[in-house]
Amino acid sequence: MRKLTYFIATTVDGFIGAPDGDGDFFYSHLDAEFVEHLKAEYPETIAAQGRAQLGIADAPPKRFDAVLMGRATYEPGLKAGMTSPYGHLPEQYVVSRSLTTPPDPQVRLISGDLPARVRELKARDGLGIWLCGGADLATQLIDEIDEFVVKTYPVFAGTGMPMSRAGFGVRPLELTGVTTLGGGQIVSTYRRRR
Template sequence: MTRKVIFYGAISLDGFLAREDQQLDWLFETPGGEETAYDEFIQQIDTTIMGRTTYEDVLSKYSGPEFMYRDKRNYVFSHSLLGQTPAEPSVTYVAGDIVPFIKELKQEEGSGIWLVGGGALIRPLIEENLIDEWYIQIAPVILGKGVPLFFASQADLRLELVAVNRYQQFVEMHYRKRST
């Protein structure tokens, strides 16, 4: 059995992960974020995948003993960081094509693989239909511009709705890849 690749994250109503300057104030100011099923979700995964910008944002808030994913295997895709020693011992820097990397990772022993972000990292995985589940929390905020979750793509995927949950002002949609 192969491991699942899962996207779990929040977006604005118009589909942005963050403001253009990477700020998430709109997210943290929306009531209900602390009530999501994050604690349950994080127990299902043992690996995180993120881009350099997301990693640097996480490090700026939670470095050292507070590093959020210390008990996980963490892979950061970045050409500019390759060759450097990660600030966190549980982090490995990776460069190159994410698609074969994910295909190989799915075949290894372990539990879920969390795509922490961002949209540019996720696009090739969408195009190859490698994301098994989606947990998308939507905040009732329209940003107008920012960092999109979905970039233009050649993909035409159909998903199956698993559940919809409400956490105060957030709605969470859980989708999974359709069986073919």
């Protein structure tokens, strides 16, 4: 059975974007060591344009063969002409109530009972499913998330878009790995205790 992994960038105080959702400020905190770590451990999470620039366009998926993102996460790339940002993955899903036809043949749309659809995807054979974002999607799928990979950047935002809006609830996690990088980034992996 596949697992759903929320692989997300966050500030030290737990925000994944500015109040309007923009996360571009994270790019100013990328350094060579961090990029090399992503290339080596999570190459499939780098969008097609970045993969080409980094010389890993043909790198096979290592952990995920599917990506699930909300329309708001998908929209900036779409506006820039990237209709299939993760075309190197066999499955790309965009959750949307407003899109009625996929902007690209490689992108599949999901609407309706999202948790039930994700359970169907998890029941398939394959690598994992990467929950790319954002906060609203993580809120809807909080009970389906099996693993959290949190890339904490050395920045304090004060306010912004939280990792989730699921509301208070104690959801036990088990720390399964920590990688500290020279630029101050910390990649922490947690498994959901069921």
